[in-house]
Amino acid sequence: MATQDIIRRSGTSDVTPAAQARVGGVKQVAKLFDATKCNGCKACQVACSEWNDLREEVGSFQGTYQNPASLSPECWTLMKYNEVEADGKLHWQFTHSACMHCADPGCLKACSTAGAIVQHANGTVDFDSDKCIGCGYCASACPFDIPKISPVDNKAYKCTLCSDRTAVGLEPSCVKTCTTGALRFGTREDMLFYAEKRVAELKDRGFTNAGIYNPAGVGGTGMVMILRDINDPESYDMPKDPQIKVSTELWQDVLKPLGTAGILATAGVALLHRITVGRNIVEEDQPGYRAEDHEEDNQ
């Protein structure tokens, strides 16, 4: 039975969209990461692995508190650590790094397989591993470099926003476990309302550049962040103005239609040529051809 809460499917033409009945009816959700309240404890990271049964290899020290070194098929949430000097002070900034659940997801746009990436009515972007063929288009198209392809089973993996939990009214496991209230979960509307209030508080506390990271370039995100300095998201390892990549757009929006047209046109011209000009034969080689006949003609 179809859940009917999938409002967008990868690899599907706009002419034949996914079920739209619940668009607008189901409220969009968001996870809010308040970097100004995060103490970098990694509880979210561990809770993610615990709930989703992920076990990355035990690595080794790489010169940073950040472990494992990057997101991976076995690590869907990763705390990142950055030492930043700004306004004459040292800041040790922590980033809760996981899928941003873009309203306009580059991964979904790039996906090669019908329905392998879907967007739920609540805005969550989810991967269907049974359908995934492991082409990696999502991994390269993501403006946040989130999805990772497993070398073991060749499938793409990333944070699902605990869609199995949210489907039954629970918050994602990372939010559940956050020690300082830096992570919250609710409707996008509520989270943005709260975030605005929080930013106002921060400004009162002297964080004059505090702001909400909810990049418009990808239509807004299902993970909204509150950053100390919204003008410098790069210091949190977040892109300043993330957008669906030009390469992805050229590929899906320009090359596909033009290429299709080109292929069809070439085939069409060939067919037309064949019909109009006809066969190109070497007469001498035709059965029944006699050179003498032609020699007479020539005389």
Add this chain to the structure above:
Amino acid sequence: MTNHWIDIKNSNVVIIMGGNAAEAHPVGFGWVTEAMQHNNAKLVVVDPRFNRSASLADHYAPIRSGTDIAFLLGVIRYLTTTDQVNFDYVKAYTNASYLVRDDFDFHDGLFSGFDEEKGDYNKESWFYQLDDDGYAKVDETLEHPRCVWNLLKQHVERYDFETVSNITGTPVADYKVVCEMIASTHTKDRVATFMYALGWTHHSKGAQNIRTMAMVQLILGNIGQLGGGVNALRGHANVQGATDMGLLAQSLPGYVKLPSDKEPTLADHLAAHTPKPLRPGQTNYWQNYPKFYVSLLKAFWGDNATPENDFGYDWMPKWDQMYDFGKYLDMMYRGQINGCIVQGVNAINSMPNRNKNLKALSQLKYLVVLDNLSSETATFWQNEPGYNEVDTASIQTEVFRLPTTCFAEEEGSIVNSGRWMQWHYKGANAPGEAMADSEIVSGILMELKKLYAEEGGRLPEPVKAVNWEYTDKHNPSSIELTKELNGYDVNTGRQVSSFAELKADGSTACGCWLYAGSWTEQGNQMDRRDNHDPSGKGITPGWAFAWPVNRRVLYNRASCDVNGKPWDPNRTIVEWKDGKWEGIDVPDFNAKLNPQDSAHPFIMQPEGVGRLFALKLLKEGPFPEHYEPVESPIGTNPLHPKVVHSPVLRWFEGVKDTIGTKEEFPYACTTYSLTEHFNFWTTHCRLAAISMPETFVEMNETLAAEKGIKNGDLVKVSSKRGHIFTKALVTKRLRPLNVNGQVVHTLGIPRHGSHNALTKKAYTCNVLTTEMGDANTGVPEYKAFLVNVEKAEV
């Protein structure tokens, strides 16, 4: 904690110093962010490293490890010279106005009464002037030159900004900001809390570190208040419970004393520890000491404890000196100990000076290790090149490994930092042959009893007399044990409802008087789970049980003035209203008394007030004084070069030779825990191992550049006691400090090295640390010692 975790949300200024709450207590730290967001609180972090707590601080000030006393005495000087003092509080609720004996003195780093030969004080002069009734003399105007207040002002006079900065390395500008933020809470409507942990205890003057902070809190009027107090953050889930149950070498459950050999009879002991009031009309709660003590003896010996035999007092061991683990290890090292039972600690990786400990354990005839994991202690005899180099063949120690349950595999109570006794149920059965510690220890006792009965032996009486009336003598249940701790009437078997019911005549038995009320006739009070908070101030009387008597904020009489009016109406805990006391918490005083008669909030003191002058209770002196760590990176004490470090330290034979100098080992080093790990336990936990797979040494960029060390390089860190190889983490979070005309670099090493776990094989930092420790407690100076560092050839 005098207060509790949730109460931190009521603070206006949170000072994290001598601890790293965000790192080591991330869940509790949530109340700090709560205070910051909803109470507009400011967070100040003072630490040698810019740590996880500092990452969220409004202000971070670096400090050289081991100079906290100088830092805080400077704060006191700032408060007193700028009159940012809650004078009403100081006058009424501290001993500021008490007159000190004329022969008390302080000169060149030493208090009066120092005996150079013994390295100890004759503390005679460290006391009040008494009147003819034996009461302390006071001058409420604070004008008398011998009053504590003036002596204190005189004592801290030396700690001006420049001097403090010169000792601590904290830049004056940073220091001023911290002083101002702390001082802002001297007003009646603002309160500060200090959160500390092992960052203060792990010093050769740990007790004085904490005491200095307590003095700051008294001067600001912050103790007994919502959002204030003196808040020790306990690391292990039940270290508070362990401490309550007599963790310290000279304590028994409930902080009553293990008798010394100078107290041959019960009467001697009770006389020595039952104080007389030092002011008229005092509650002087320790006057009940005999009730608690006799009830404890009744719990120990049961019907065998009678008035005729001093309730079995003779069977109690009597100490001649402090037998803490440092002393025991030294005795093992000298071959004076046959056997050792290690329970609840990975000793070989935890105790300072690992190389000495390896030799110490090798001298034992037998070692019993009770642990739920395969710890390095149980395998100390296995050679592990680099990490644990021993000559296995030469070690004759027989090791018994007894697997235990972990907390989730048994039911019982855990006491959190806020003194809440919270009952929990068994979550899973223990694997294999693991048994609860209580079952193992009972089994040993039963076997001992049998052996004594069959074969006889020396000193059979205590083993015979011990009260062990449990349903299954081999396996007492948590419920039985807890009910015994609560206490009961020995005639009726009725559970007491509070320690006020305990008697000194042997009619009550109580395993820990502070826990009385936790399991009453009404049942188990610790598994109550009503989180209703009627006042909105985080006081939830229906949630679990807080010792003592379900009181959530200690000394809460100090939340209001002498007339019973709250200093700040928004922080009302108790209040005198219409001729009676009302409030949201259990009063920490006799609520039948009127405000004036009950205006001595520190009821455990015979004078009822907080002590700015500590009398004879601490070995270093009645006022704190800055002493350098045993291993000082500046090699001198700028205040008094003749007395560099604490003069009353305990020096075991030969230890002087293990102390490094700054010439040989020029860098300061400190050790600490990481959020990702809990001691060594979680190095066996895959998810924790993934999140922090290996230890490292943190160092600042300047030092790294000088030494040609790049981030991630393998380095050799050495102290006078040994060396380790580990990888470098070069960071901006540590910085060189200017101290006494030189630059001090500090290195930091996490303490989670294991060579026998899921994490990458690593050296442990206790190879480097010194066994020298606090003279009062024996806690080693893990947080400040000297090392050298160099890039290692790979």
Add this chain to the structure above:
Amino acid sequence: MKKQKMIVRHKLFDRICHWFIVAVGLVTFLTGFSFFYPSFQWLGAISGTPQLARFVHPIAGLMMCLPLLLMLVRYYSHNKWEKTDIAWFKSIKAVMFEDEENIPPVGHYNPGQKILFRAFVVFAIALIVTGIMMWQPYFAPYFESDAVSWAILIHALCAVGMLVFVIVHFWMATWVEGSITGMLYGKVSLAWARKHHPLMAKEHEDKE
């Protein structure tokens, strides 16, 4: 009937290469199509499942391109630009409408075929390079995701371009009858050569 005089146009090795390329190329293009047009994922069913299609595609692609490059090396000498080539282009209309009198004589390959040759060189190399860059899970992780993203675009662009040229190739081969038998059996008639590649025929006759 006089027996036709036949001359060798394609050696056995080259013919095997060619038809091998055709076979794996079919797999490569069908599977590639299944990724390019998700709605037509069934095209990839030639290799079983979509997952197998993705597994097979890069291998088939390499199996297509490497012999292709080998062939291209072997045919390089026939595909050098010559001065007369420009004249041939100018008379492209005559070529397309079989107005043979007005077509300047060409050798082994006409300039149109040389363009095809060059296109195949460029596409094959580009497809190999970009294909390796996007090859999951073996090589792609070594490249920045932006680089991979551009590789995917270029890969698709080249594949489309190559397909267009393949169509042209197929079109010409079926139009100019005798070409396919030439590639199948290696020989073309001298008459065919005189008609379509007179200089090649002349060269052959000179040799004799």
